[in-house]
Every structure is written in structure tokens, then in C-alpha cells.
Amino acid sequence: MDKATRTITGAEAVIKSLLEEGVDTVFGYPGGAIMPVYDAIYDYQNQINHILSRHEQGLIHAAQGYARVTGKAGVCFATSGPGATNLITGLTDAMMDSTPLVCITGQVASPLLGTDAFQEADVIGLTMPVTKWNYQVTNASEIPEAIAKAFHIASSGRPGPVVLDIAKDAQFQEIDFQYEKCTKVRSYVPSHNVEPESVEEAAKLINSAKKPYVLFGQGVILSGAEQELKEFVEKTGIPAAWTLLGLSALPTDHPLNVGMLGMHGNYGPNVKTNECDLLIAVGMRFDDRVTGDLSNYAKQAKVIHIEIDPAEINKIVPADVALLGDAKKVLTKLTAKVEANSHEEWLAEFRACDKVEFEKVIEKDLYPTKEKLTMGEAIRMAAEATNNDAVLVTDVGQQQMMASRYFKFSQSRSCVTSGGLGTMGFGIPAAMGAKIGQPDRHVVCIVGDGGFQMTMQELGCIAQYNIGVKIIILNNNFLGMVRQWQQLFFDRRYSFTELQNPNFVKLSEAFGIPAKRVAERDNLQGAIEEMIAHEGPYLLEVMVEKEDNVFPMVPTGASVSNILLEP
Amino acid sequence: MAQEFIISAYTENHIGLLNRITIIFTRRKVNIESLTVSESAIKGVSKFTIVVKLSEEKVKKIVQQIEKLVEVLKAFYHTNDEMIYQEVALYKVPTEELTKSNQIEKLVRQHSARILEITKDYTVIEKTGHKEETQVLFEDLNQFGVLQFIRSGRIAITRSPIEKLSVFLKQRDAELESLD
Numbered sequence A: 001m002d003k004a005t006r007t008i009t010g011a012e013a014v015i016k017s018l019l020e021e022g023v024d025t026v027f028g029y030p031g032g033a034i035m036p037v038y039d040a041i042y043d044y045q046n047q048i049n050h051i052l053s054r055h056e057q058g059l060i061h062a063a064q065g066y067a068r069v070t071g072k073a074g075v076c077f078a079t080s081g082p083g084a085t086n087l088i089t090g091l092t093d094a095m096m097d098s099t100p101l102v103c104i105t106g107q108v109a110s111p112l113l114g115t116d117a118f119q120e121a122d123v124i125g126l127t128m129p130v131t132k133w134n135y136q137v138t139n140a141s142e143i144p145e146a147i148a149k150a151f152h153i154a155s156s157g158r159p160g161p162v163v164l165d166i167a168k169d170a171q172f173q174e175i176d177f178q179y180e181k182c183t184k185v186r187s188y189v190p191s192h193n194v195e196p197e198s199v200e201e202a203a204k205l206i207n208s209a210k211k212p213y214v215l216f217g218q219g220v221i222l223s224g225a226e227q228e229l230k231e232f233v234e235k236t237g238i239p240a241a242w243t244l245l246g247l248s249a250l251p252t253d254h255p256l257n258v259g260m261l262g263m264h265g266n267y268g269p270n271v272k273t274n275e276c277d278l279l280i281a282v283g284m285r286f287d288d289r290v291t292g293d294l295s296n297y298a299k300q301a302k303v304i305h306i307e308i309d310p311a312e313i314n315k316i317v318p319a320d321v322a323l324l325g326d327a328k329k330v331l332t333k334l335t336a337k338v339e340a341n342s343h344e345e346w347l348a349e350f351r352a353c354d355k356v357e358f359e360k361v362i363e364k365d366l367y368p369t370k371e372k373l374t375m376g377e378a379i380r381m382a383a384e385a386t387n388n389d390a391v392l393v394t395d396v397g398q399q400q401m402m403a404s405r406y407f408k409f410s411q412s413r414s415c416v417t418s419g420g421l422g423t424m425g426f427g428i429p430a431a432m433g434a435k436i437g438q439p440d441r442h443v444v445c446i447v448g449d450g451g452f453q454m455t456m457q458e459l460g461c462i463a464q465y466n467i468g469v470k471i472i473i474l475n476n477n478f479l480g481m482v483r484q485w486q487q488l489f490f491d492r493r494y495s496f497t498e499l500q501n502p503n504f505v506k507l508s509e510a511f512g513i514p515a516k517r518v519a520e521r522d523n524l525q526g527a528i529e530e531m532i533a534h535e536g537p538y539l540l541e542v543m544v545e546k547e548d549n550v551f552p553m554v555p556t557g558a559s560v561s562n563i564l565l566e567p
Numbered sequence B: 001m002a003q004e005f006i007i008s009a010y011t012e013n014h015i016g017l018l019n020r021i022t023i024i025f026t027r028r029k030v031n032i033e034s035l036t037v038s039e040s041a042i043k044g045v046s047k048f049t050i051v052v053k054l055s056e057e058k059v060k061k062i063v064q065q066i067e068k069l070v071e072v073l074k075a076f077y078h079t080n081d082e083m084i085y086q087e088v089a090l091y092k093v094p095t096e097e098l099t100k101s102n103q104i105e106k107l108v109r110q111h112s113a114r115i116l117e118i119t120k121d122y123t124v125i126e127k128t129g130h131k132e133e134t135q136v137l138f139e140d141l142n143q144f145g146v147l148q149f150i151r152s153g154r155i156a157i158t159r160s161p162i163e164k165l166s167v168f169l170k171q172r173d174a175e176l177e178s179l180d
């Protein structure tokens, strides 16, 4: 650690503190109240890569994409007032999806606080409900400590977004810079030591269960417990299903990976929830999109809940045994205590469901015989063209569900999607951040024609930094997911869901990004392969069937047992 | 199902924390019946006492959310029976009424209230007690025309043995050190 001191401005202290935290990338957008910080970073461009987005929503989603694929906190800069308010959607999204972010916003000079000064917004008040922690800095001497605390809080325990709002006068003030990392905040207990008695109890339940069933979520990825999860299920022979955010924690082709939970998840994983005798939930929070009707959810089963956040225990589904702690540590201890086992017959029940689902749904999606292209086949080809080893980034809607159902994964931290908040417009900027975080991997962004138009200005950013993302717009000329609900639950009254779209190919080309449109099956695979082979960013517009639906589906309020395979 | 609960929280004395705590209630459309915040026995540590009417299940979840806040040291909840609690009420009555008869003085004695200040125009009476008790005195005094009435939020202390904040803070320190 650099203990030597010299006088520097608060703004420079911000940059130096970020360097102390090992930050190499910042996503930002300048403005009056953060100009001193921008002036400071000008001299550090060889050490910090600053990405200038086209809108603050874009930069924060990019930081989320970066954080999700790297496991490091994403760092954002924005100015006061509108710059900060434009971050709100991303903060809320990151809060819901436990994504570590450190966002630094400029604020009006401290004597002006509360005077309705130009571009003053109550950023602390506005972001309080959507941050894990926030803090306003009005004195430069607070900067190193505040940043150290911000990184500790954002990244430890159940991660989340943090906002530091730094008054402009504090950015100008001179201080003696000294940095010390934060490892402890007395009012904050990030994790818990695993209780041996609870492990014993859980092991007993697992050893005697006839139909045990693992549900895993992003907690596995956040704690780096992928290997531990694999060892646990392999030793016990327990089938394992994933939540949307748990996707890629276990390779798609693992024999015990039985598929996706939730509203548009797989058939077996949903119905078997109500047939198992033991649910082992690992790092997941029983979102209502996963549980459907709670009064008919796994009532027959005992529940073991492995979770780092005490507030999640018994929040939705009561746990018979709660294992509070980091998933990696809990699973290691649990695996040591459980007996080796196999559940072939039980697993075969899942496989029987797969067969039904394949015949009724999957085959038509992936290998269609009808004339119009399906989302499923394009997604399948994109996965194949990248050897099932790409990072998938999705937007929100039908294409998101299709992509999570049909894309395949061989390594963890490979799926970036907006789960808890379901934020349209997330895909394009999150893909930018993911590619910057994983420059050597293919990053495929699947986006709908609606969501694309929410943040498409980031094509400017992608072009400026030549960020090699491969964008596939699955164009159905509709706000597809909403149209699907209108068709199924509102008598096909397509109220404001049809879109008149621009020429996406020309639009992309105008930004300097090569693009192509395909509408015929014969050209699809070639076009996808061409896109993947292309060095640098590329946009492919795939014209798909306008009124296709995503199935299976657990209608809102229905039980997971009553999942529909067709309308 | 809904009943009165007393939520207590020890927190860092930081700006904005009151807001962070209250939005947990607002978001769930839960009304706060009374709220008291003040420094505890230890410098820099605040104590929140919040009274709500809720089912126990809901209270439990709210307390979990409060405790989850980064700057909250510890949060818990109790039923009224489990705590000794008080509120303070102040009443302003016309001094003229006090001197006219001994009625007000009798009420003050009966209710174990006390007189804080007497001026030519008004007299200020103070009573500590439960809300029902301070309310009864209000109604009794109001026959003579209460000019002003104010009641504080609740403060409460557990019946359970001792609540040693300093011991808790030491344990917390050890807990954080022991996290492997």
C-alpha cells in the first residue's frame, strides 16, 4: 500500500482511490458537477479505461454487464441532477439482481445544497430505496474512506449498488492522500459462519429424502460456488434446476441439470416442484415468477434454504432448515456430511417430462417446419456458432425467455439478463460492458425490436470503442411479450403493441456498425456464422414470425403444477 | 391478527438513516404509530423505538429488512407485554381554571401528573404513562379547556435481564473478526 502522502485534489483522490481498489474500467458521462473528476482522469487514461456512453442508463447497464461477467464491482461516473436521475433504473435493476456497483455522482457545491441550485437533485434521497448504501461527501478528506467503504459494501455479502454523491467543492479541495482498504464495518455483517448443527440437520433430511430437488440461483455464481454445487449434486445424485439468474452456474449438458424454473421455464422443473419431498434452495429467493401461486407451492416438501441474506430466510417460503452463510462454504460443509447416493428413477421422471416438452414445444421452436423463422432456431444457431461457449446477454421479453431456454452454456458467469426488474433496454448496454469485461469471449446480445429502441443510441458507444458485441435483433414487429399476454388473456385486443420500426440495418450502418437482415431460413445459419466470424461489432436483424408465443407458461397466479404446454 | 408491537433498533448515528428506516414501512404501506429516536448509552449509537399495529408475521419481516440496512447494528421486536414502556404528555390549561377550584389540582394528584410551570395565563402539566392513561387525563382536563396538548413517541425497555449494548458491540466485533 502506498503510504506516502502528497497533497492532491479531491477529484484526483477519487481516481487514486479507484486505482487502489484495482479498478481498470469506468463507465461514465460528464457534466458540470463532476468536471473536476473528469479533469483528473484525463491524466490517468493509461491506467483507467473510461467508456463514454450515450446516456447514463447506458453506462450503468454497461457497468452491470461488466460486473456480472467479471465478479468485480462496476464503476460509474455521472453528473448531478439529470445525470444522477438517469442512473435510477440501473440502480434499481442492480439492487434487485444483487449486482455490485460503485456509482460516483457529482453534486452541486455544498453551500448550495438544498437551494434548488442548477442541476441539484436530492440524489441521496432519490437513491436510498434502490441502493445498498449511499453517502454524500462534502469534504475531500472523506473521499478515500468513503470509496473504500463503498467497495467493501458493494462487493461483500449479498452484493449491491452503492452511490457516492460528491459535492463539487469537495472535488476541488486539497487533501493529503492516504488510502486504506475497508474490511469491516461494525454495523454490517456481510456473512455468517455456518452452523454445524444446521448442516447436520440438513444432511439428515438429504440422506433420507426419496425425491430431493435442488433449486439454484445467482447466489451460487456470486459466491463462486459452481464447483461446490457440482460436487454436491454429483455426490448426492440430486436433480438441479436453475432460476433465470442461476443460469450458467452448472453447464447446460450436465446430466443432473434438469432445466429452468419459472413462468417460462421447463415443464419438469416446474411440475416436479410439487412432487419432490425435499427442496434444497441454494442462493435463490423464491421470486414470484418462480413460485407461481404460493399457496400451491411445494407444500408437500421439506425445505432447506441456503442463503447469505438473513432477510430472505422465511420471507416467501418457510424453511425447515435455514443454512445462513456463503453458498460456497455451506455447500462444502454439506457435501462432506451427505451420503453418496443416486436418484435414477426420480431423475427419469424429469427426463420423461423433457420428452413431452420436446414434442409439444421445443421441437417446433428449434427445428421449425413452418415457413416463418422462429426465435428459437436463431438462438440455437447462435449458440452452436459459438460452440456453446459465448456470453449471452439478453434484453427483456419473449426473446429473453427463448434465449434463456435455448442458449447453451459451458462456463459460469455467461448469462447476463435483467431478472428481478425486467428492464427493457438493458441488453445493448449490458452487452457492451460484458464484452469489455470478457474481451476474449464471444458476447452475443439477443434483443427484441422494442427493447433495442430503448437504448439503441449506445451503438454510438459500441462504434467509438469498437466493442465487438454481436447483436441479434429478433424482430417480430411487436412488443412481443405484451402481445402474447393480450392474445392469451385479453381476447387478442392488441392495444398499442404493434411497432413501426426504423430500418435497423441502415441505422446500424449509420453508426458505422456492419449489419444485415435475414428473413429466410436458408440464409440464417450463414448469416449468423458470418456475424460471429466478423471482427468487431455486428448487428443482425432476424425477421421472425410476428405472433409466436413462448411456452410452456405458468399463467400469473396459477400453480407451477398447472404449467401450460400450449394455449 | 394485527396487534401493537414495539420495534427497537440500535443504529449508527448517521444522516439519512431515519429515512432509510421509514421507507421500509412506506413501501409496504405500513403506518408508524409512534417513533422515538435518541442517542443510546453509547456515544454515536442511536436507538429507534417504533410502534406499529401489524401481524407478527409482517413485523418479523420488517425487522429483518431493518436489520439488513448497512448502518443498523441490531433490530428486534416485542409485544407490549414484554416491555416496560412510557410516553410523556404535556397539557396547557388556563391558570384561571386552576385557581377557580381545586378540581385540576385533584386530577393532577389522581393521575400522578405534575405541574411544570405556572404563569399568569397558563399552566403546563406533565404526565408520563401509557397512551390510554395520558388520554384519560387529557379528557378529564379538557372539561376545563386544554389550550394545547402534545404526546411524545414511546420509549421502552425490555423485561429480559440486561441489555448491555457495550457487550453486544464487543460480540459483534468478535463476530466480524471470526468470519472466515
Ligand SMILES: Cc1ncc(C[n+]2csc(CCOP(=O)(O)OP(=O)(O)O)c2C)c(N)n1
Pocket (backbone or CB within 6 Å): A395, A396, A397, A398, A399, A400, A422, A423, A424, A425, A447, A448, A449, A450, A451, A452, A474, A476, A478, A479, A480, A481, A482
Ligand atoms: C422499461 C420497460 N417498459 C415496459 C416493459 C414491459 N414489457 C415487458 S416485455 C415487453 C415487450 C418487449 O418487446 P420486444 O422488445 O420487442 O421483445 P419481444 O417480447 O418481442 O421479444 C414490454 C413492453 C418492461 N419490461 N420494461
